[in-house]
Structure formats: structure tokens, C-alpha cells
Amino acid sequence: MKTRVFVTLKNGVLDPQGKAIHHALEGLGFKGVNDVRAGRLIEIDHEPGLSQTELEDMCRKLLANMVIENFEIEQKG
Amino acid sequence: MKTRVFVTLKNGVLDPQGKAIHHALEGLGFKGVNDVRAGRLIEIDHEPGLSQTELEDMCRKLLANMVIENFEIEQKG
Numbered sequence: 001m002k003t004r005v006f007v008t009l010k011n012g013v014l015d016p017q018g019k020a021i022h023h024a025l026e027g028l029g030f031k032g033v034n035d036v037r038a039g040r041l042i043e044i045d046h047e048p049g050l051s052q053t054e055l056e057d058m059c060r061k062l063l064a065n066m067v068i069e070n071f072e073i074e075q076k077g
Numbered sequence: 078m079k080t081r082v083f084v085t086l087k088n089g090v091l092d093p094q095g096k097a098i099h100h101a102l103e104g105l106g107f108k109g110v111n112d113v114r115a116g117r118l119i120e121i122d123h124e125p126g127l128s129q130t131e132l133e134d135m136c137r138k139l140l141a142n143m144v145i146e147n148f149e150i151e152q153k154g
Contacts (some may be wrong), residue, residue, distance in 0.1 A: 006118050021119065024139055030131065031125035039118035041083050042098065047109035054107065063102055 001048045003055060007064045008039040013044040040068075078125045079153040080132060084141045085116040116146075 009015050015037050022036040042063055044055070055073050064071040086092050094115040102110050119140055121132070132150050141148040 008118065008120065018114045018119075020087075021139070027137060028135075028138055030135055032127045032131075033121060034124070035122040037120040039120065041085065041116035041118040042095075043085065043114040043116065044110060045112040045114075050118070054109075058102060058105075058107055061105055062098070 001046055001050075003044045003050075004076060005042040005044065005055070005059060005063055006039060006072040006074070006076045007042065007059075007069050008072075009037060010068055010070055013068045048068065078101060078124055078127075080121045080123065080127075081151045081153060082119040082121065082132070082136060082140055083149040083151070084119065084136075085149075086114060087145055087147055090145045099154050 004025060009018075017038040018036040021038060022033060025033050025036070027055065040063075044058075052075075059071040059073065086095075092114050095113040098115060099110060099113040102113070117140075121135075129150065129152075136148040136150065137143060
């Protein structure tokens with residue numbers, strides 16, 4: 001069973017990586033981009049027994065820094 | 078308009094970051110995890126005029142390294 005965890009910076013937290021990507025896109029001639037935010041994607045392949053609570057626990061304890069980041073869990077089945 | 082780009086390592090490409098996360102999860106006492114792969118998430122806020130082709134172009138030219146990575150584009154509206 002596969003689960004995807006998306007870790008994104010909270011609103012208001014500066015994102016130099018996103019800024020750099022935005023700048024590079026403009027340098028390459030792409031127009032119409034207003035903002036870019038960079039985050040992390042973590043794909044977890046696990047036994048079906050692993051509960052949503054355990055996954056949230058993993059995020060809180062290891063995968064995301066709850067001070068500056070949010071996480072989203074997407075079960076892929 | 079927001080679009081999410083998921084950049085993941087191709088199958089067979091070694092992923093030391095994913096391995097480290099997997100190992101750390103086991104160290105924290107989480108059981109039932111078979112494998113972890115780490116990737117990147119890029120959120121692009123753009124004008125509605127930006128086409129799918131342009132987004133794919135961005136991925137190929139800047140966001141993903143097509144030799145070792147795949148990308149997925151998800152329009153969020």
C-alpha cells in the first residue's frame with residue numbers, strides 16, 4: 001500500500017528555493033507565473049495495517065517541522 | 078490558478094534520502110513500513126493562460142532531471 005505525504009511551508013514562511021525556481025523560470029522565458037513554493041514529497045510503501053493516526057504521528061515526529069511546515073496525507077491504495 | 082508538480086526518482090535510482098527516512102522511522106519505533114522514496118513538490122501559482130504544454134516544458138527544462146526523475150502535473154484549479 002502506498003501513501004504520499006506532501007510537506008509544504010506554511011504561509012508567511014520565506015521560501016528562497018521557491019524564489020530561485022521562480023526567477024529561473026522567468027530567466028528561461030516562461031511568462032505568467034505569479035509565485036512558486038517548493039516542498040517535499042515523501043512516498044511511503046507500507047503494510048495495509050498502518051493507520052492514519054500512525055501516519056500523522058510519523059509526520060509530526062519526523063517528516064515535517066510543525067513550526068514552519070504543514071503536511072497532507074494522501075492514501076493511494 | 079495553482080498547479081502542483083511532483084518530481085520523483087525513477088525506479089531503480091538509488092535514494093539515500095528515502096533510505097535515511099525509512100531508517101529513522103524504524104528507529105522511532107514505527108513498524109510496517111516497507112520502503113520510503115523522497116521526492117520534490119513544486120507549487121506553481123500562475124495565470125489561467127498557462128498551458129499544459131508550457132508546464133511540461135518547465136518540468137523538462139528546469140524542474141526535473143529527466144535522466145533520473147519523473148514528473149507529474151496536477152492542476153488544482
